[in-house]
Amino acid sequence: MEYFVNLVASGLVAGSVYAMIAMGFAMIYRATGMLNFAQGELMMLVAYIAFGLASTFGANLPVLLAGVFVAAILLGLLIERVFIRPMMGEPMFSRVMVTIALAVVIRGVTILIWGQEPYAMPRLLGTELIRIGPVSFYPAQVWTLVMVAVLCVVTWVFFNRTRFGVVMRATANSESTALLMGVNVRLVSAVAWAVSACFAAAAGLAFAFMFSVEPDMSSMGLRAFPAAILGGLDSVLGGALGGLVIGVVENLAGGYLGRGLKEIAGFLLIVVVLMVRPYGLFGQRHIERV
Amino acid sequence: MRSGDFKESYGQLVVLARNPVGWVYAAGAVLALSLLPVFAGGYVINLATMAGIAAIGVLGLNLLCGVAGQLSLGHAGFLALGGYAQAILVTDYGVPGWIALPLSGAIAAAASLVVGIPSLRLRGLYLALTTLAFAYIVRHLILISEDITRGSSGMPVPSLAVAGLRLDQQAHFYLLVLALLVAFTLCTLNLMRSKVGRAWKAIRDHDIAASAMGISLTRYKLLAFMVSAFYAGVAGALMALHIRYVNVDNFSLLLSVEALAMIIVGGLGRTHGAIMGAVFLSLLHEVIRIAFGYGGSALQALLTDRIYEIKEILYGVVILLFLRLEPEGLAGIWRKTKRFWVKWPLSQ
Numbered sequence: 001m002e003y004f005v006n007l008v009a010s011g012l013v014a015g016s017v018y019a020m021i022a023m024g025f026a027m028i029y030r031a032t033g034m035l036n037f038a039q040g041e042l043m044m045l046v047a048y049i050a051f052g053l054a055s056t057f058g059a060n061l062p063v064l065l066a067g068v069f070v071a072a073i074l075l076g077l078l079i080e081r082v083f084i085r086p087m088m089g090e091p092m093f094s095r096v097m098v099t100i101a102l103a104v105v106i107r108g109v110t111i112l113i114w115g116q117e118p119y120a121m122p123r124l125l126g127t128e129l130i131r132i133g134p135v136s137f138y139p140a141q142v143w144t145l146v147m148v149a150v151l152c153v154v155t156w157v158f159f160n161r162t163r164f165g166v167v168m169r170a171t172a173n174s175e176s177t178a179l180l181m182g183v184n185v186r187l188v189s190a191v192a193w194a195v196s197a198c199f200a201a202a203a204g205l206a207f208a209f210m211f212s213v214e215p216d217m218s219s220m221g222l223r224a225f226p227a228a229i230l231g232g233l234d235s236v237l238g239g240a241l242g243g244l245v246i247g248v249v250e251n252l253a254g255g256y257l258g259r260g261l262k263e264i265a266g267f268l269l270i271v272v273v274l275m276v277r278p279y280g281l282f283g284q285r286h287i288e289r290v
Numbered sequence: 291m292r293s294g295d296f297k298e299s300y301g302q303l304v305v306l307a308r309n310p311v312g313w314v315y316a317a318g319a320v321l322a323l324s325l326l327p328v329f330a331g332g333y334v335i336n337l338a339t340m341a342g343i344a345a346i347g348v349l350g351l352n353l354l355c356g357v358a359g360q361l362s363l364g365h366a367g368f369l370a371l372g373g374y375a376q377a378i379l380v381t382d383y384g385v386p387g388w389i390a391l392p393l394s395g396a397i398a399a400a401a402s403l404v405v406g407i408p409s410l411r412l413r414g415l416y417l418a419l420t421t422l423a424f425a426y427i428v429r430h431l432i433l434i435s436e437d438i439t440r441g442s443s444g445m446p447v448p449s450l451a452v453a454g455l456r457l458d459q460q461a462h463f464y465l466l467v468l469a470l471l472v473a474f475t476l477c478t479l480n481l482m483r484s485k486v487g488r489a490w491k492a493i494r495d496h497d498i499a500a501s502a503m504g505i506s507l508t509r510y511k512l513l514a515f516m517v518s519a520f521y522a523g524v525a526g527a528l529m530a531l532h533i534r535y536v537n538v539d540n541f542s543l544l545l546s547v548e549a550l551a552m553i554i555v556g557g558l559g560r561t562h563g564a565i566m567g568a569v570f571l572s573l574l575h576e577v578i579r580i581a582f583g584y585g586g587s588a589l590q591a592l593l594t595d596r597i598y599e600i601k602e603i604l605y606g607v608v609i610l611l612f613l614r615l616e617p618e619g620l621a622g623i624w625r626k627t628k629r630f631w632v633k634w635p636l637s638q
Contacts, residue, residue: 029415034415035415035418035419083610086614087613087614090613090617092415093355093359093361093558094613094617096361096415096418097550097554097609097613098609098610098613100363100547100550100609101547101551101605101606101607101609101610101613102606102610103606104544104547104602104603104605104606105602105603105606105607105610107599107602108599108600108601108602108603108606109599109603111596111599112596112599112600112603222422222426222543225419225422225423226423229416229419233415233416260430260433260434261434263426263430264426264427264430264431267423267426267427268427270419270420270423271408271420271423274408274411274412274416274420275407275408275411278411278412278416279416
């Protein structure tokens with residue numbers, strides 16, 4: 001039983017990183033109807049920036065957080081303006097390929113600058129174990145869980161209680177109608193990318209503090225796809241839940257069925273889920289007209 | 291007096307070459323390529339072989355993505371299946387290499403049903419992700435099932451022997467690849483002008499409308515996946531035969547991106563574009579290698595150290611540039627150039 005609880009707990013922690021990446025996917029998908037394949041790479045780049053700030057400039061925690069999120073917002077805006085906006089109105093294939101190309105470029109450039117070796121983040125969050133029932137957590141793990149919870153609440157409030165959130169939902173629903181109603185669609189797209197980059201930054205920070213800063217981080221983006229799909233690509237909170245579920249499922253599969261299955265459990269799960277519910281658990285079904 | 295080039299019957303619309311000159315050109319090109327080993331050294335042959343293998347795989351991917359409109363990010367998975375099938379069939383089961391080659395294609399085609407069947411319910415991005423998942427699962431299954439695939443250490447691939455003739459010489463293998471490329475190109479061109487090709491194009495343009503016209507989505511989508519995977523499986527087997535070794539790292543996800551870059555550079559849905567794209571990108575990293583060679587030892591050290599990353603950046607930049615500046619790809623450039631000469635001096 002203790003083994004099980006421990007597996008679930010560490011699954012939740014790993015899943016919260018997936019959750020934050022998946023929320024980033026869903027954010028962009030909601031606003032622009034496309035999938036950002038560069039989310040994992042964005043997260044990796046932000047984590048390296050965080051490492052640079054912490055190690056080279058010796059930034060303390062508040063400065064680090066401020067610096068990282070400002071950098072993330074700027075990156076998001078830059079990518080949207082330079083690469084994404086000119087592709088508006090192009091076929092989906094081209095737009096998705098742009099993000100795939102961006103992903104490989106970001107990964108390549110990051111490794112060219114920082115090299116292949118993993119770096120250890122300075123332990124700014126403390127190292128004492130925190131015991132909750134039968135499980136002990138590192139402070140970084142607790143912070144990660146708290147961060148996911150906070151992000152979920154903020155997202156919910158944003159989409160349901162603020163004017164801009166409603167504008168965003170309207171744009172996602174029908175871009176041209178929103179445009180006719182006086183919505184600044186370009187602004188919506190820019191904000192979606194900036195916010196999504198912030199989700200990537202949160203995920204990157206969490207990963208950096210819990211494990212290390214390493215080139216392998218970019219594969220987290222890939223491994224978070226099952227989470228985004230499980231929740232439904234257009235549901236931000238669904239993505240969060242999907243991330244936690246996938247994290248736990250992966251850990252249980254790895255713990256009970258064998259190490260090798262840990263990496264593919266999530267993918268196997270979504271292949272099955274998609275057969276039953278092609279739009280994920282919380283995704284909206286689109287009715288198409290000819 | 292004829293005032294233009296009009297098609298007057300259905301037969302004229304679907305001919306492979308509009309006049310005998312086209313056939314002469316094509317035959318000349320194939321002849322010139324098959325004489326390449328006479329003139330060129332091992333290095334050029336090696337490069338040409340790799341470009342040829344890439345072209346076979348990309349022809350298949352183009353049928354699926356460009357013609358049938360089903361985005362696949364999982365072709366590295368099919369390539370890996372083909373390569374491993376070739377290695378395992380020949381080493382462990384004693385199947386003759388030339389029988390194993392089409393069999394590897396068939397095995398990849400059979401495996402494609404695993405992706406193809408979900409594709410019936412999924413479309414667009416959800417499908418792209420399932421194909422990505424497939425490549426990921428294949429990679430890990432190869433790593434896990436060590437008693438069949440030798441896990442992460444990979445396995446050697448025995449060279450091919452056809453009717454007592456050993457094809458381990460570079461030039462011979464090159465000729466085999468060339469012959470297969472010609473065969474696959476003819477097969478693709480014929481598919482494109484047949485009922486199947488037209489059904490795929492209809493599905494790409496609008497699948498609901500296509501099914502309303504009586505095209506069975508199940509049948510043609512699965513067929514697209516199987517044909518595409520067959521090409522990829524054969525290409526994977528050829529890759530394994532060429533490198534003489536299979537290892538999961540030869541079939542990384544970057545390979546799927548590279549293949550997509552090739553069809554985008556070539557021009558989506560164009561058969562000659564797919565070949566041009568494959569050749570262009572295969573030559574591009576040679577160009578980069580030579581350019582870095584002129585840049586002095588520091589740059590060269592960087593290249594050997596970070597070859598994987600430099601390739602990644604290169605593919606990414608090429609994809610971005612082509613999507614922004616020439617979405618029709620090399621096929622589009624070719625078409626415009628041809629038009630310029632034909633219509634001159636009225637061209638602009």
